[in-house]
Amino acid sequence: MNIYESLGIRRIINADTTLTRLGGSLMPEPVLEAMNEAAKSFVDMFELQRQVGHRLAELTHNEAAYVCTGAAAGLFLASLACMTGADLKAIACLPSLAGLKDEIIIHCAHRIPYDPAVRLAGAKLVEVGNAIQTFSWEFEAAITERTAAVLYIAGEHLSFGVLSLPETIEIAHAHSLPVIVDAAAQLPPPENLWHFTRDLGADLAIFSGGKDLRGPQASGLMVGRADLIEACSENGTPHQRLGRAMKVGKEEMIGLLAAVEWYLQQDHTARMSNFEVIVQFWVDTFSDWPGVTARRDYPNEAGRPLPWALLEFDPTVTGLNAAEVQQQLWDGDPRIAVSLAGPYGIHLTPDTLEPGEAEIVTDRLKQIL
Ligand SMILES: *Cc1c(COP(=O)(O)O)cnc(C)c1O
Numbered sequence: 001m002n003i004y005e006s007l008g009i010r011r012i013i014n015a016d017t018t019l020t021r022l023g024g025s026l027m028p029e030p031v032l033e034a035m036n037e038a039a040k041s042f043v044d045m046f047e048l049q050r051q052v053g054h055r056l057a058e059l060t061h062n063e064a065a066y067v068c069t070g071a072a073a074g075l076f077l078a079s080l081a082c083m084t085g086a087d088l089k090a091i092a093c094l095p096s097l098a099g100l101k102d103e104i105i106i107h108c109a110h111r112i113p114y115d116p117a118v119r120l121a122g123a124k125l126v127e128v129g130n131a132i133q134t135f136s137w138e139f140e141a142a143i144t145e146r147t148a149a150v151l152y153i154a155g156e157h158l159s160f161g162v163l164s165l166p167e168t169i170e171i172a173h174a175h176s177l178p179v180i181v182d183a184a185a186q187l188p189p190p191e192n193l194w195h196f197t198r199d200l201g202a203d204l205a206i207f208s209g210g211k212d213l214r215g216p217q218a219s220g221l222m223v224g225r226a227d228l229i230e231a232c233s234e235n236g237t238p239h240q241r242l243g244r245a246m247k248v249g250k251e252e253m254i255g256l257l258a259a260v261e262w263y264l265q266q267d268h269t270a271r272m273s274n275f276e277v278i279v280q281f282w283v284d285t286f287s288d289w290p291g292v293t294a295r296r297d298y299p300n301e302a303g304r305p306l307p308w309a310l311l312e313f314d315p316t317v318t319g320l321n322a323a324e325v326q327q328q329l330w331d332g333d334p335r336i337a338v339s340l341a342g343p344y345g346i347h348l349t350p351d352t353l354e355p356g357e358a359e360i361v362t363d364r365l366k367q368i369l
Contacts, residue, residue: 014352015361016337017301018185024210024217025352027255031215034258035251043250045238052253053229056221059260061194064229067209067253068236070220071184072117073246074206075151078180078222079104079121080242081204081231082149091235094242097122101148104180105172107134107162110153114182118151121242125151132161136171139163143175154183154196154205156303169201178203178228184220185302187212188268193260197224204228209252212304212351215259219252275307278350278358282309285362289369291317300349301339311365312345318369322346328368329361336361 004011018025027035049067056065068074083100084090090100104118108127118125128134128142150172152165163171165181172179181196183205196205202224209219222232236243279296286294286309297310315321320328322345329336338346338361348361 010333010335013334013336013357013360015348015350015357016339016352017349018208018211018352019337020210020217022337024208025212025214026354027214027216027259028262030262031255031258035216035255038251038254045250048250048253049233049238049248052257053233055257056260057223059193059264060221060223061198062223063197064224064226066222066229066232066236067248067256068206068220068222068232069218069246069248069252070210071182071206071208072114072220073243074184074220074222075114075117075180075182076121076246077232077236077243078204078206078228079118079123079149079151080235081228082178082180083121083123084231084235086227086231086234088234091241094235095122101146103144103146104148105139105142105150105177107152109134109161110151110158112153112158112182114184115151123148129161134162136163136167139168139171143171143177147175147177149203150177150179152179152181152202154181154186154192156299156305157301158303165196165200165202173201178225181205184208185211185304187263188271188304188306190264190266190268193221193223193264209256209259213256213259213263216252216255219248219256219259221256221260272306275350278353279307279309279348281358282311282348282362286311286365291315292369297341297347300351301347306349306351308350309348310341310345311348312341314344320368325365325368329364332364332368334360334364336364 014022053065103126104123105126108129128138169179179202181202186192196202204224207221209215210217237247283294286292291314293312298307300306300308341347
C-alpha cells in the first residue's frame with residue numbers, strides 16, 4: 001500500500017493540466033535526488049539563496065534571479081519590491097505603505113484569479129481598457145505620481161484586446177516605471193526564461209517552479225533586474241519581514257535549481273513530437289466514434305505552444321454531455337482528470353501524462369462512450 005492509499009486517497013491520471021489542485025506536476029528523478037541531498041545538511045540560508053540566485057541568473061541569461069514559494073508569492077514580492085525598493089525603513093513600516101507609490105497598473109483583460117497576491121502586498125490595482133480593447137492613451141492616462149509598476153500577464157490566450165508587451169514596456173519605461181511579467185505558465189519554450197526580460201526589456205518575470213519546469217510545487221522563479229531582485233530578497237525570507245510568511249526551504253531552492261538545469265537539457269523538439277503523436281492517437285481513435293468529433297487543438301489552456309485534443313459530443317447520440325463524461329472519468333478507477341471545453345466538449349492534455357497513461361485514458365473513454 002502506498003502513502004496515498006494508506007490515507008484513502010486515490011491517485012489521479014492527469015490529462016487536464018499542471019493544476020495546483022491536482023498536485024501541479026511530477027518531479028523528475030534528478031530534482032528528487034537534489035532535494036533529498038539538500039535535506040541532509042544545515043546551511044546558511046542567506047548564502048544559499050544568493051548562490052542559487054547567481055546560478056539561476058547564469059542559466060537563464062538574466063542579470064539576477066530569486067527563488068520564491070510559487071508564482072503567486074512572486075507577484076506578492078515583486079509588488080513589494082516595486083513599492084519599497086530595498087529601503088529598510090519602508091520595509092519596516094509594512095504593511096503600511098504610507099508615503100509610498102502604491103498603484104500597479106494592469107490591463108482589464110489581464111485580471112486573473114491570482115491578482116489577490118498583488119493586493120495582499122497592499123498595492124491598489126488600477127485597470128486600464130476594458131475586456132475587449134485598450135488604447136495606448138488610456139494607458140498613459142492611468143499613470144500618476146502614485147504608480148509603482150505595471151503588471152503584465154503573459155500568454156497568447158490573454159493577448160486579445162491588450163497592448164502588446166513591447167508597447168506596454170515602451171510606455172512604462174518612458175515614465176520610468178518597472179514592468180513585472182507574470183509568466184507563471186509560459187513554459188515551454190524554455191527561451192521564455194530570458195525572452196521577456198533580456199530580449200523584450202521587462203524588469204521582472206515570474207515563473208511557477210511547479211508547472212512545466214517540474215520543480216517543487218512550492219517554488220517559483222523570479223528573474224530580472226538586479227536592484228529589483230535585491231528588493232525582493234530584502235522583503236523575503238529568511239529575513240523576519242512581511243515575506244517571511246512565504247518561507248522558501250533549502251530543498252525548494254536546490255530543487256528548483258535542479259529543475260531549471262534539467263529543463264534546459266531536455267530535447268523540447270522531441271518532446272513536442274511525442275505530444276503530437278499522442279494527440280493524433282486520440283484524434284484517430286475518436287473521430288469515427290458515433291456522436292463524437294475529435295480534432296487537434298492549439299495552443300493549450302495557458303496559450304502555450306502545445307497541442308491538445310478536443311473531443312466534442314452530441315448528447316443525442318452519446319447519451320452523455322461533456323460534463324457527464326468528465327464526471328465519469330473522475331469517478332472511475334483509475335480516477336482521470338480532464339478539462340471541460342464549453343458545454344459540448346472536453347480537452348485531453350498530453351504533457352502531464354506519464355508513459356502508458358494516454359492508453360488508459362483512451363480505454364476508459366471508450367468504455368464510457
Ligand atoms: C499558475 C499561475 C500562477 C500561480 O502560480 P503558483 O506557482 O502556483 O503560485 C500565477 N499566475 C498565472 C498566470 C498562473 O498561470
